[in-house]
Amino acid sequence: MRLNILFGGKAGQGINKVSEIVANILSNFGYFTFNYRDYESLIRGGHNFNILSISDKRVGSYENKVDGIIALDENTIKKHKNKLKKNGFIISFEEFKDLGRNLNIALAGALVKILGIDRGVLISEIKKEFNSNETVLAAEQGYNSEKERFKIGKLNNKIKVMTGSRGVSLGALNSGIDLYLAYPMTPATGVMHELASRQVENKLLVFQPESEIAVVNAALGASFTGAKTMIGSSGGGFDLFTEAFSFQGQSEIPLVVYLASRAGNSTGLPTYSGQIDLDAALRAGHGEYPRVVIAPGDPIECIEKTNEAFYLAEKFKLLSIIVSDKHLAESEFSIDRKENSVLKVEVKNKVGKEIVKKSSYEHDEKGNTVEDAESAVKNAERLLKKYGELKKEASKFEMIKIYGNKNSKNLIIGWGSTKGQILDAIEGLDVKFLQVLYMKPMSDKIREELEKAENVILVEQNSTGQLGRIIREKTGIKIENRILRYDGRPFASDELEKLIVEKLK
Amino acid sequence: MTAQNKKPNLNTKNEITWCPGCGNYLVLNSVKTALANLIASGIKQEELVMVTGIGCHAKIFDYLNISGIYGLHGRVLPTMLGIKLGNPNLSVIGFAGDGDTYSEGMEHFIHACRYNADMAFLVFDNRAFSLTTGQSTPTSPLGYKNKAEPLGEFNFPINPLKLALVSGATFVARCNAKDMNETSRIIEQAVKHRGFAFVELLEDCLIFNPSIKEVEGKMYKLDEKKRGMDEAMKIAGEWDYNSKSGKIPLGIFYREEKPTLEDKWPQLSDLKKKKVGWKGLEK
Numbered sequence A: 001m002r003l004n005i006l007f008g009g010k011a012g013q014g015i016n017k018v019s020e021i022v023a024n025i026l027s028n029f030g031y032f033t034f035n036y037r038d039y040e041s042l043i044r045g046g047h048n049f050n051i052l053s054i055s056d057k058r059v060g061s062y063e064n065k066v067d068g069i070i071a072l073d074e075n076t077i078k079k080h081k082n083k084l085k086k087n088g089f090i091i092s093f094e095e096f097k098d099l100g101r102n103l104n105i106a107l108a109g110a111l112v113k114i115l116g117i118d119r120g121v122l123i124s125e126i127k128k129e130f131n132s133n134e135t136v137l138a139a140e141q142g143y144n145s146e147k148e149r150f151k152i153g154k155l156n157n158k159i160k161v162m163t164g165s166r167g168v169s170l171g172a173l174n175s176g177i178d179l180y181l182a183y184p185m186t187p188a189t190g191v192m193h194e195l196a197s198r199q200v201e202n203k204l205l206v207f208q209p210e211s212e213i214a215v216v217n218a219a220l221g222a223s224f225t226g227a228k229t230m231i232g233s234s235g236g237g238f239d240l241f242t243e244a245f246s247f248q249g250q251s252e253i254p255l256v257v258y259l260a261s262r263a264g265n266s267t268g269l270p271t272y273s274g275q276i277d278l279d280a281a282l283r284a285g286h287g288e289y290p291r292v293v294i295a296p297g298d299p300i301e302c303i304e305k306t307n308e309a310f311y312l313a314e315k316f317k318l319l320s321i322i323v324s325d326k327h328l329a330e331s332e333f334s335i336d337r338k339e340n341s342v343l344k345v346e347v348k349n350k351v352g353k354e355i356v357k358k359s360s361y362e363h364d365e366k367g368n369t370v371e372d373a374e375s376a377v378k379n380a381e382r383l384l385k386k387y388g389e390l391k392k393e394a395s396k397f398e399m400i401k402i403y404g405n406k407n408s409k410n411l412i413i414g415w416g417s418t419k420g421q422i423l424d425a426i427e428g429l430d431v432k433f434l435q436v437l438y439m440k441p442m443s444d445k446i447r448e449e450l451e452k453a454e455n456v457i458l459v460e461q462n463s464t465g466q467l468g469r470i471i472r473e474k475t476g477i478k479i480e481n482r483i484l485r486y487d488g489r490p491f492a493s494d495e496l497e498k499l500i501v502e503k504l505k
Numbered sequence B: 001m002t003a004q005n006k007k008p009n010l011n012t013k014n015e016i017t018w019c020p021g022c023g024n025y026l027v028l029n030s031v032k033t034a035l036a037n038l039i040a041s042g043i044k045q046e047e048l049v050m051v052t053g054i055g056c057h058a059k060i061f062d063y064l065n066i067s068g069i070y071g072l073h074g075r076v077l078p079t080m081l082g083i084k085l086g087n088p089n090l091s092v093i094g095f096a097g098d099g100d101t102y103s104e105g106m107e108h109f110i111h112a113c114r115y116n117a118d119m120a121f122l123v124f125d126n127r128a129f130s131l132t133t134g135q136s137t138p139t140s141p142l143g144y145k146n147k148a149e150p151l152g153e154f155n156f157p158i159n160p161l162k163l164a165l166v167s168g169a170t171f172v173a174r175c176n177a178k179d180m181n182e183t184s185r186i187i188e189q190a191v192k193h194r195g196f197a198f199v200e201l202l203e204d205c206l207i208f209n210p211s212i213k214e215v216e217g218k219m220y221k222l223d224e225k226k227r228g229m230d231e232a233m234k235i236a237g238e239w240d241y242n243s244k245s246g247k248i249p250l251g252i253f254y255r256e257e258k259p260t261l262e263d264k265w266p267q268l269s270d271l272k273k274k275k276v277g278w279k280g281l282e283k
Helices: A015-028 A074-083 A093-114 A119-129 A133-145 A164-174 A189-197 A212-224 A235-251 A278-283 A299-316 A326-330 A373-394 A418-425 A445-452 A466-475 A493-504 B023-040 B056-063 B076-086 B098-104 B106-115 B160-167 B180-192 B211-218 B229-236 B266-274
Strands: A002-011 A032-038 A045-055 A066-071 A084-092 A160-162 A179-182 A205-207 A229-233 A255-261 A291-294 A319-325 A332-335 A357-359 A400-404 A410-415 A432-436 A438-440 A455-460 A481-484 B048-052 B067-070 B091-097 B119-125 B171-176 B196-202 B219-221 B248-255
Touching: A002 A015, A002 A074, A002 A093, A015 A032, A015 A045, A015 A093, A015 A119, A015 A160, A015 A332, A045 A074, A066 A074, A066 A093, A074 A084, A084 A093, A093 A119, A093 A133, A119 A133, A160 A164, A164 A189, A164 A255, A164 A299, A164 A319, A164 A326, A179 A189, A179 A212, A179 B076, A189 A205, A189 A255, A189 A326, A212 A229, A212 A235, A212 A255, A212 B067, A212 B076, A212 B106, A229 A235, A235 A255, A235 A278, A235 A319, A235 A357, A255 A299, A255 A326, A278 A291, A278 A319, A278 A438, A278 A466, A291 A299, A299 A319, A299 A332, A299 A373, A319 A326, A400 A445, A410 A418, A410 A445, A410 A466, A418 A432, A418 A455, A418 A493, A432 A445, A445 A466, A455 A466, A455 A493, A481 A493, B023 B048, B023 B056, B023 B119, B023 B180, B048 B056, B048 B076, B056 B067, B056 B091, B076 B091, B076 B098, B076 B106, B076 B119, B091 B098, B098 B106, B098 B119, B098 B160, B106 B160, B106 B196, B119 B180, B160 B171, B160 B196, B160 B229, B160 B248, B171 B180, B180 B196, B180 B248, B211 B219, B229 B248
Parallel strands: A002 A066, A066 A084, A179 A205, A179 A229, A229 A255, A255 A319, A291 A319, A357 B067, A410 A432, A410 A455, A455 A481, B048 B067, B048 B091, B091 B119, B119 B196, B171 B196, B219 B248
Antiparallel strands: A002 A045, A032 A045, A032 A332, A160 A332, A291 A438, A400 A432, B171 B248
């Protein structure tokens, strides 16, 4: 069973609240939900919509054809009516014109009725969220206005709803984060808000300095003292970190960085998604020094990989970058598995106890500036050796994952936020899916998988196939068959399925 | 143990590569005197941490036997701030250049004054980018000719003291680097000050910009007294960093106790109370 419901309206009308109420009820009933948020870079007005996909099995995407539309304004019906399935339903704002700002609550009530869920469940959920009689009345009015179309019964699943932003935050907390420094930039800000809201009870500090340049240099200052420090931004802010990445490489002060991409170049499409900054994550910063680049594909992997990023940064005194995007950061995923056990992140630091010098210049082991040729060679070779050790350590973790039909000769390769879309699209197809999580270091098993396969398809949300390029650089194998999308919107799973089937013909 | 043995060793074995006669030798001496006094007054040598930018001033990193970060050009202040956020019990001293601070690092300068973290910031102001062979900085005088601007500097210099005052610095001072007694005394006061202390050290660059020598006769020492903001601004305006006329006051222009960054953040107050950095905190 799978249902897709679209909620649309103007920014400020509360569409997120409608999908949240319904998603909460459904998760409590043991259903998996996936909530996609499509919104523009404005605060009031415009047109925003969510698509909530509901399933009795794991789901990580939405479908283009929807079963119902919840319209908070006229525009929603106009824009999305063509997506409605033949027997689909529309619940319109027109029916509740007198309700004012409780319109969204009435619509949630109406939808709950359509799904065939008891009135009592709705009312207790509303009471949990709001403490007002008016809201309860609005929910009841909505509930009474519709007829049951479905019969959603209870399932035996234990489900939590989580965004990628929350996953990264939990991973940081599991690692014992002390400081999170950031300058606001969508879609990275979710982590900043999440950690800021829990800072005092979790004993950490979230600080917003004057710019991303200040963020990264302050982070290195803090990490120098032994504080577990993380910074975050999106593409433009990430670019401002760049000079200090090289400083990190030279000074070997540990640093963890969270990069959440938007779509497009420069300011681009601030509230839309793209896998466009993998090249930047891998190459940003002048010089040659080791780094870790990890791309989780769902909120649980965000928890685990953020923890690994901290662990490797502290163990090898290096730069760890976690790559995410708007789709992973802000979509709401259902999860039913617990994360892997937490790695203890140990900090070795003597600042305050003895004299410690760290430098952006070429230096000897005590931190004194040197300019001789032998030292330059010695330092470069030490960093090369460190990369080798890092590679060995990283191989203890899940650097890739394989899904689908493990014996299939048809191989899909993807990474990051397309994971949920690919998993949903390949259901029932004779396809193996290789998810790449470690971009640097990269697993040697990727070559083996490529050599075993007869048909290889690369799926990415960018226009040049950035992962494909890195794989080619690493293996010499060029993946000719590519499904690329670069309009800022994720693949709908029904649409992606068609594209894959076509490529395999 | 005799008193002699207790004297801290602040020297390193690194060869000093400043030009012969450079004012930085004098500053290095003044810094050492100030640090020795601070250590004698109870600050542990291991708890002194310096941050330097990039430029001639920054070579001091190799000549001082204390912990520190040899950072990036223009980024001394955010690096210092990070150290305070990481462990507010450390005494943080920043050494920066005029180009470093007032050109590439200007955004940080204004905000550091505003944050009022408890740290001391010393600017070696020789009014030129010397390590890159003499280009103009925001405190170079009008008409200053250099290889990048053979037609001379067209822009009027800024007045860093006024800027610090209006931005909220709680300790603002200026020294003539040649006066080592006074310089070391003021550095010591700056480190002891609770809050953000800014000290301008005027010096010549003998190779590229020996213009301070020309105005030395105009310098005078300020009385040590409490001043309001208006009076401090007025004195700071006596020299505009350009004209060869007018008086150049030296000393502490302004000093005020205000809540520091560490006072305002409960997490940092807690670290101060427990006398640990984040690393030493039980979670």
